[in-house]
Amino acid sequence: MNEPRFPIDLVVTADDFDVGEVSTLLASSAECGYINYHAALSQAARTAIESGLTSKGKCLWLLADICSMALKPDSIHNPFQPYAVIEGKRSAIPEDFSAQDIEFFESALGKILDVRLNARLADILWLLKKPRQISHALSAIDCYSQFSLDHDSLLKDGKQAFERAIRLSLMIGKAASQYIDSIRAKLLDTFNSSSYDEGYRTLWLAEILLLISIEEQKSKDIAGKLEALSVQAKVEGDFYKSRQFLEGALDWHKRLQDENQTHRLTVAIAETWVSEAEIRAAESNMVAGSFYESAIKEYRKIPTKNRSALGVDNRIHDLHQKMNTANQLALGEMEMIEMPGIDISDSVEASRKHVSKRSFPEVLIALANIHSCAKVDDIRDEAEEGLKHSVFEQLCTSTHLTRDGRVARRSLGLYPGNHEDAEYSQMIWQHMLQRYNQRIELVTQACILPALQATNLEHRITEKQIFELCGLSHVVPHGRELLWAKGIYAGFENDFIASTHLLIPQIEHFVRMRLKHAKAKTSTLNSEGIETENGLSTLLDIPEAEQILGKDLLFEFKALLTDSTGPNLRNEVAHGLIEADSARSLYAIYSWWLALRLLINSIPWKRPVAQDKEPEAHQEVEKK
Structure with missing residues (x-):
């Protein structure tokens, strides 16, 4: 980080590096995402500079730098953050790039047929190039929306990529309407075909879809599928996963402003804590007491005016008693540990x-x-x-x-x-x-x-x-x-x-x-x-x-x-x-x-x- 790598005043263009070599380099790292792109490109940059190919080395370093940044899609004006900050040093951020660097990025855009790299190039140009050009934002949206929606891709860069594509599209408005429609359709199709066996993929897709306007019935269908998956997880004894899906469904009912469904799901989430507490009591009353407390905390999210119809106050009272009993029993599970001291x-x-x-x-x-x-x-x-x-x-x-x-x-x-x-x-x-x-x-x-x-x-x-x-x-x-x-x-x-x-x-x-x-x-x-x-x-x-x-x-x-x-x-x-x-x-x-x-x-x-x-x-x- 912040290491001297090449002459600051050295001007480079896309002609200073081998497109085919970089394409091959990225192809071998494609499955691992941006962080591996950075590792591969930075190593190639060091090798080039050590061999006296300074211009080529700078090109590769610049490409490595834009791949090193962490994408924060919820930030409109500052979506790229340093990947690492250690002892006053940090990795690259957009403000590090000079006007000549920006010109290099523009000359390199589209030369390499890699959606990850082109997405990053176009997004950086949209942020830094003056005056702004809508074409750069549209290129970034187009590339981001080509990311895979499979489980591993979503886990690495895919989820952030689609979120960034959506936020850029919404920012631009009418000029990006065709992209937002295409993204919506792609996400809905993928969501509808996803299954419980794919882990949290369905939930991640639902979280991305929350950023886009979805018609009411389809929104209800999304919430319904998430709730159904939560039931399946609960049957299998995976209470954490069940809660995650229930919370996803809850977010959709909140968006629909359906208070009755929102409160019903809040109760369901609380009761997963109760069910887990009852099972875990055989192993540890300390854990059971904590789970009862989590259930109480969840129930308290329901507004006072809505509690009577759901019997919330009585349930909280019952759970307090269960929690107190579990905590008292937990005292007998603890053992004193004495250890010798040293300097x-x-x-x-x-x-x-x-x-x-x-x-x-x-x-x-x-x-x-x-x-x-x-x-x-x-x-x-x-x-x-x-x-x-x-x-x-x-x-x-x-x-x-x-x-x-x-x-x-x-x-x-x-x-x-x-x-x-x-x-x-x-x-x-x-x-x-x-x-x-x-x-x-x-x-x-x-x-x-x-x-x-x-x-x-x-x-x-x-x-x-x-x-x-x-x-x-x-x-x-x-x-x-x-x-x-x-x-x-x-x-x-x-x-x-x-x-x-x-x-x-x-x-x-x-x-x-x-x-x-x-x-x-x-x-x-x-x-x-x-x-x-x-x-x-x-x-x-x-x-x-x-x-x-x-x-x-x-x-x-x-x-x-x-x-x-x-x-x-x-x-x-x-x-x-x-x-x-x-x-x-x-x-x-x-x-x-x-x-x-x-x-x-x-x-x-x-x-x-x-x-x-x-x-x-x-x-x-x-x-x-």
Whole structure:
């Protein structure tokens, strides 16, 4: 990436490379898609330049670059993104190409009889050539619509290609009407002939068709076929696949604005979770409890006004009881695991090994559980023990300042041994915060960052993958999946400034929703009858918070997010006080990891997340 490859001012045309050679090169990589085109072309480019054929090498490099870009068809103005970004370097994007490069692309368009390459050439010309030429967009549409619709093609580049063709056609309008009609007919014919045995192909085709106007009866037929396939999957015991098809059918009924069918399918999706929970209870009550919670989450998507006719509230009540019973039984399934501790240097290496050589999403489960989180009782015991042996700290007053010099809190000294008053409790709290902050710094450097680096080294985590996981999580409310996904994904991009600003408000919303669902009061009504939602600091102080969140998580939220003498990330972000260094600090990185942990550990995996314990080397980190 960004490697010097040829003279910047070197001008080339399509006459500078062998069309037949490139055609043969691409033909051998056609089954594998654009990424293999890039690999083949870039290798040929290096060989050409090493042989002194600089002009030929540049031609091949330019073709390789346009094949390396990742297509994001839902973006109108920026559909091509770098395939990789690592340590400040990235692969090619459209803005890298000069005016001479664009002229080369225009001279090369159509010379090679390969629809993938010509689609990319035409699309790049449509984006970059000034003034724009409709012919370039039409060429791109024509080439994209020639992609295969078989299962493997859709899985690689085909789905994005057809989506891009449709969006370009809709953007252009009348001039592309013949293409949109042809694409619609091709997709419908392929959809109608697809079968259950072809995996998710039918669902993918239905998702593409959602982008095009389809007459009402055909839309109902599409929804009906997807629902029928979901029934077949459920009969075979594949509840995940059944839900995927049901959600596809649900999207079509939403498009038809058919509320009755939408709510009916929502109930059906919820009941797949119930059925799976009942089956999985024999293996793990922990998993069963998670599935019941997923069912409840699904039922809550039905508006309150429509619940009575469907018996939703009664069903939610029943499922709550089933979930509570399963969770109580799950306690008996857990086993205590004690591990010997080792020093920090070993912990860094252990962190890398802990996530290494794992497949996705297992690697995320390992990363999310790389550390066991704070135990408030242990921290309090350590603080009391430390204060007991420090008479100096008990006698002296202390003043806590913010980064910009404001006094956040003052602590008065007290007579040693006086442990009954509020001042002693406040002093203990301050010592707990100090120990917690030290632990965060240590854990983030010794455990989280090494594990994150190892994960990024072995895996290409995508926003789409995270988005799909958010849809499965119990902590992510419906409608918040994209915000959580972008925040979590930003961390994998090492963009902790973005993750901090995205995730901390979502954590606050998570707390508020948990309290609301437990019937706790989360708002304030003033004398004029105006009701205002309380902020996170107030929410964490209500009596029900400890029971609902658990005392350990409650402590972490207070210490990390709202206490004025700690990182205070929530208030710093909410009031616009946070600076860049704080937004990407060790505390900010830890808050990202904590959000990842909440997400991952709330997903009903096929095996309990508790089995993925932190590596042995981390136990000693807690004591450092």
